[in-house]
Amino acid sequence: xxxxxxxxxxxxxxxxxxxxxxxxxxxxxxxxxxxxxxxxxxxxxxxxxxxxxxxxxxxxxxxxxxxxxxxxxxxxxxxxxxxxxxxxxxxxxxxxxxxxxxxxxxxxxxxxxxxxxxxxxxxxxxxxxxxxxxxxxxxxxxxxxxx
Amino acid sequence: xxxxxxxxxxxxxxxxxxxxxxxxxxxxxxxxxxxxxxxxxxxxxxxxxxxxxxxxxxxxxxxxxxxxxxxxxxxxxxxxxxxxxxxxxxxxxxxxxxxxxxxxxxxxxxxxxxxxxxxxxxxxxxxxxxxxxxxxxxxxxxxxxxx
DNA sequence: TATTGTTATACTCTATAACTATA
DNA sequence: TATAGTTATAGAGTATAACAATA
Numbered sequence: 001x002x003x004x005x006x007x008x009x010x011x012x013x014x015x016x017x018x019x020x021x022x023x024x025x026x027x028x029x030x031x032x033x034x035x036x037x038x039x040x041x042x043x044x045x046x047x048x049x050x051x052x053x054x055x056x057x058x059x060x061x062x063x064x065x066x067x068x069x070x071x072x073x074x075x076x077x078x079x080x081x082x083x084x085x086x087x088x089x090x091x092x093x094x095x096x097x098x099x100x101x102x103x104x105x106x107x108x109x110x111x112x113x114x115x116x117x118x119x120x121x122x123x124x125x126x127x128x129x130x131x132x133x134x135x136x137x138x139x140x141x142x143x144x145x146x147x
Numbered sequence: 148x149x150x151x152x153x154x155x156x157x158x159x160x161x162x163x164x165x166x167x168x169x170x171x172x173x174x175x176x177x178x179x180x181x182x183x184x185x186x187x188x189x190x191x192x193x194x195x196x197x198x199x200x201x202x203x204x205x206x207x208x209x210x211x212x213x214x215x216x217x218x219x220x221x222x223x224x225x226x227x228x229x230x231x232x233x234x235x236x237x238x239x240x241x242x243x244x245x246x247x248x249x250x251x252x253x254x255x256x257x258x259x260x261x262x263x264x265x266x267x268x269x270x271x272x273x274x275x276x277x278x279x280x281x282x283x284x285x286x287x288x289x290x291x292x293x294x
Numbered sequence: 295t296a297t298t299g300t301t302a303t304a305c306t307c308t309a310t311a312a313c314t315a316t317a
Numbered sequence: 318t319a320t321a322g323t324t325a326t327a328g329a330g331t332a333t334a335a336c337a338a339t340a
Contacts, residue, residue: 004275009266012278013256017174017192019285020167025209027164037331039307045164054322062172064309069323071307091316091321109160118284119156126280128151131159133277137265138166184308186330201299211332216300218330238298238339297340307330317320 023115030111034104039063039071044080044097044105051096053086080104170262177258181251186210186218191244191252194228198243227251 024038031041039061046052046060054072058065072095075081080101086092097105110116122130171185178188186208193199193207201219205212219242222228227248233239244252257263269277 004279006271007275007278009274012266012274013262015278015281016170016262019281020170021207022285023163023167028209037306060168062175065322067308093322112160115160115163116156119159121283122280124153127156127159128154129276130280130284131154131162132151133269133273133280134162134166136268138169184329212299214331240299
């Protein structure tokens with residue numbers, strides 16, 4: 001691989017903010033096309049990984065637990081998620097996607113045309129490299145080997 | 148170089164969403180420590196690149212132009228930004244950071260400990276590689292308007 | 295006619311505080 | 318005592334529609 005231009009940390013932080021704004025905009029527009037707010041879409045996206053309690057949802061979305069009540073209420077009213085009492089701790093309510101909720105979040109993901117096209121500009125090896133680097137930066141315990 | 152595990156596009160999209168959530172959470176907490184909402188902080192962050200009109204701000208933040216009026220009103224009331232009428236088009240108002248606004252957004256950026264520590268896990272060559280890949284994925288082809 | 299920015303409206307998101315049920 | 322979730326409240330964010338000023 002040819003030598004890349006040296007980039008200082010501030011420029012990388014700046015590009016990171018631009019990149020994530022682009023991703024967020026893409027997601028927000030896709031969610032709106034399904035008549036969902038960004039917070040509602042993000043909640044479905046988190047639940048796509050599996051059921052989660054109200055407090056875990058709040059932590060993941062970086063908001064107060066009290067906010068999740070209203071967000072999950074509206075999603076539940078539309079039949080996209082459902083609350084299920086935990087068997088082991090009766091205080092806990094686990095939230096899970098319904099089949100319809102699963103369908104909707106998959107549609108939203110498929111509508112992120114800008115991001116999908118951007119990833120399409122990378123070949124397979126470049127995608128693997130990007131994956132490994134992002135994992136190192138944003139994941140506490142990286143599973144991928146060092147480059 | 149060790150071969151990296153193959154990663155399909157869906158897993159990469161998933162990691163992007165996790166990365167964004169981590170970055171966004173880091174930024175939101177840092178902004179809150181300066182008594183700013185996420186939207187207010189994002190506005191300052193965009194303006195750190197230079198003045199921008201109300202409509203450009205709205206496009207960059209992926210929200211309706213009418214929202215920017217209130218956000219900029221509150222930032223202006225705190226002395227963090229100011230509106231200046233455009234010389235060439237009297238309909239346009241350019242928004243610029245004040246010295247205090249510049250100071251505050253720099254403080255916020257410096258408080259993004261999680262993200263800064265994450266980037267610190269990469270050596271210089273890896274940072275350059277990440278920069279080049281993100282630029283390919285999220286920057287529009289010819290010369291994206293440097294915001 | 296089209297665009298920029300604002301206002302008015304209704305709804306959603308958000309943090310804080312107080313409450314309950316459970317641990 | 319501590320934690321999970323809800324409720325109430327006030328302030329902020331959000332899209333839509335309508336408007337004035339300017340292009």
